[in-house]
Amino acid sequence: MLNLPHPLPIFTFKPSDDSWKENLIISSIGNDLFQPVKILDNFLTFKNIFYNNISKANINKIEKLSTTWKKVYKVELDSTLSYNPGDSVGIIVSNREIYVNEIFKILNIKDRSIEIKIKDKKSKEFKIVYRGLISDYFRNVFSFTEIPKKSFLKAIIECSEEKEIIKFLVSKEGSKKYFELLKYNLIEILTFLKAKPTLEHLVYFANNIKPRYYSLTNEDKNLEFYIGVENTEHIKGHCSSFFDNIYFNSKTHKEKHVYVLGVKKNEFFNLRKSKKYLFISCGIGITPFISFSNHIDNYWVIHGTRSKQDDLTTHLRKKGEITTIISKHERIENFIKNELVGDFIKENCLLYICGPIEMQKKVYNTIKEFYNFVLNEKRVFFDSWL
Structure with a gap:
């Protein structure tokens, strides 16, 4: 899985203790007390975002x-x-059912109804965070696809046959390899580390969906x-x-x-219909502009794609000016140096850029070099679709 150097380089490992166990209580509950899990608990934690009814x-x-x-x-x-x-x-x-089945094999436990309490950091009181079947917890609450916390990896060292690898991954020297874990789900990671964590490990250090x-x-x-x-x-x-x-x-x-x-709500994308618009995107970054094309006519889309078959500009509802750069080599940031693009930008248009972060950085640098005045006038908006 991970291509680790052998032998492992010298690294500094800072162990952790088991004090976290004092902050967690998992108890079995009878079926008569069973309440279906509210899978939307713990999701509404984002600041300054207002949701409609779930x-x-x-x-x-x-x-x-x-x-x-x-x-x-x-x-x-x-x-x-x-x-x-x-x-x-x-x-x-x-979650995919295969993840649920595999984690039960790793834990070597049977499904049952449980109640999970975690001590609140401020009040120091235990609060119920989940009540329901273990299988529903792993099906609807627990995240298998986010990178495991370093604190979790430290906690499962004694449950693993690859103790030195874990110590290396959580060390400063192993940070680059640690972030490569982003490529894998938790089942793959535990298998690679030959680790058999407990239910308590998974619950306390969990990343929720x-x-x-x-x-x-x-x-x-x-x-x-x-x-x-x-x-x-x-x-x-x-x-x-x-x-x-x-x-x-x-x-x-x-x-x-x-x-x-x-x-x-995307505050950066409030349409001002008196303006012209220059939309710059590549790949699936075209999707916000598909929505925009329902409302405006005076726009120019510059879209990068690898082949004609991959061109998503055909999904635009109305036809403004569309330029599709079909090339694996020509870059959008080079095309926008074009004199025609420069003239369009000077006509008081708004620029919206959407796509991978690396593309956005290159486009930003080009705009800064050739059209810095639009940055000063705050006419450029970036939207990440990741």
Whole structure:
């Protein structure tokens, strides 16, 4: 899995104690006390974000687009929400059943109803954070796809046959290799480390499932958004894996619904209809502009793609000026040095850039070098779709 040097380089390891165990109580409860898990607990922790009513939505349709650089799906839900162009919808999905089955094998326990209490850091009182089946906890609350905390790795050293590897990963010298764990899910990581943690380890140091946000692309209709899935064995996100699995196992997949957390407003993307717009994107970064194209005509989209087959500008609703750069080598940041682009920018247009962080950085540097005045005039907005 990880390509580690052998022997491991010299590193400094700072051990931790087991005091965390005093802050956790897991107790079995009888079936008569069983209450179904509220899977949306612990999600509403984001500051300055206001949610509409949380609701359950069925998946109407998943359409696979004919792209080659990655799999792209257009997803439609049987739910409608009021939103403005540039807004995104929060989606929560359950874990894959294979993860639930595998973690039970690792823990070597049977399913039962439990109550989890964790000591509040301020009040020092124990508070119930979960009550329900262990299987539902791993199905709907626990995150298998986020990088495990270093505190968790330290805590499971004695449960692992690869103690020195764990010590290296949590050390300062092993930080680069530690972040490579982002490529793998927790089942793969525990298997690699030959680790057998306890239920207490997993619960106390857990990363909970968080909502993923996707730009909405239609209005006053069923919710619609695009989602990209890497064409690799690993590096698949929580939501992307869910929809990918449904598409390829539509006849047998039981979970055909998601939970909608309402709309997250994008203050940077408030449309001012008296302006011209220059939209710069690549790959699936085009999706906010699909929404914008319903509302404005005076725009120019400069979109980078690897092949004609991967061109997503065909999904724009209205046709403004569209330039598609179909090349694996030509870069968007080079194209925007074009004199015609410069003239358009000088006509008091607003610039919106959406796509991978690296692309955004390069575009920003080009704008700073050639069109620094638009930065001073605050006419440039960046939106990350990650």
